[in-house]
Amino acid sequence: MKYASAPVTAATGLSHSQVLDFALDMVSAMAESGQMAVPVKPTPAMLAAGAKAGGVTVITVWKIYQAMIEAA
Numbered sequence: 349m350k351y352a353s354a355p356v357t358a359a360t361g362l363s364h365s366q367v368l369d370f371a372l373d374m375v376s377a378m379a380e381s382g383q384m385a386v387p388v389k390p391t392p393a394m395l396a397a398g399a400k401a402g403g404v405t406v407i408t409v410w411k412i413y414q415a416m417i418e419a420a
Contacts, residue, residue: 388417 378384390398390413398409 386417 375385387394390410395406395409395413398404398413399406402409402412
């Protein structure tokens with residue numbers, strides 16, 4: 349989506365709509381390559397779901413999640 353009269357940001361020289369368009373393009377590129385953004389710290393619901401799926405403790409899930417984020 350393009351906006352006709354968006355203010356220009358000093359840091360990039362791009363209008364807010366151009367910055368938003370760029371960000372959306374990057375998110376789309378991530379999705380097309382099979383990637384997604386995830387939180388650095390998992391939510392309690394994520395930890396609980398991992399523990400249930402793996403039959404392990406939430407602490408184990410937290411350690412696995414941290415290792416995966418560090419390896420990414």
